[in-house]
Amino acid sequence: MGNEGRIRRSVRGARWVVVVGIVVGAAVGLLADLHLDHTPVSSTSQLLVSDGALGQSSADAASTEDQYVSARMATYAQLATDDTVLAPVAAQLGTTVPALQQVVRATPVDGTTVLSLAVRAATPAEATADDAAVTGAVAAAITSAETFGSNPSLVAVTVASPPSTPDPISVPPLGLVTVAGALAGGLMVLLGAVLWGSGLIQRLGRRVDDAVFADPAQTIRS
DSSP states (O other): OHHHHHHHHHHHHTHHHHHHHHHHHHHHHHHHHHHSOSOOEEEEEEEEEEEOTGGGTOHHHHHHHHHHHHHHHHHHHHHTTOHHHHHHHHHHHTSOHHHHHHHEEEEEOTTSSEEEEEEEESSHHHHHHHHHHHHHHHHHHHHHHTOOTTSOOSEEEEEEEOOOOOOOOOOOOTTHHHHHHHHHHHHHHHHHHHHHHHTHHHHHHHHHHHHHHOOHHHHHHO
């Protein structure tokens, strides 16, 4: 009965510390919540950039054009997140250019003239639709960038791989990790108070102290 009384007094004495534990746990959970990706699915597609007007005249011209396209692949990738390119896409999708830039990734495939695109969204259907819009805009932007005056485009852009439909991935709803952190913080403080009131922590501390600071000579004599 005395031990139960000490535990109750310890828990009552720790009630304000419990509040601190809840606040700290909620803060940690909030940080984790903000770092979780709540747009978990990605649709991918690929654009093939090949020789256009220059490559149609001769084999030498085609070889020169291939070299030209290869050297320009990094520039084409940058177009995928360019403000001007994404502005009409953002208006079409009902979002903003900065928000779209956060979920669009373009990467040239090494050793090829293929541009790989990936667009993230909340659902598979949204990711596929958004990827289709971005893919069309990037293809048009590359063609426009390589068109000078009334001449045909120097490159031809084709969709080598259409936007995929990704499988859904489950992530905790926004705020759930924050609530879980708050509960965990409060429970940890309560558990600590119970263990302190039961004397378990004190006994464990004395045993550790005895083991660390014991007199070796006395141990040998005994």
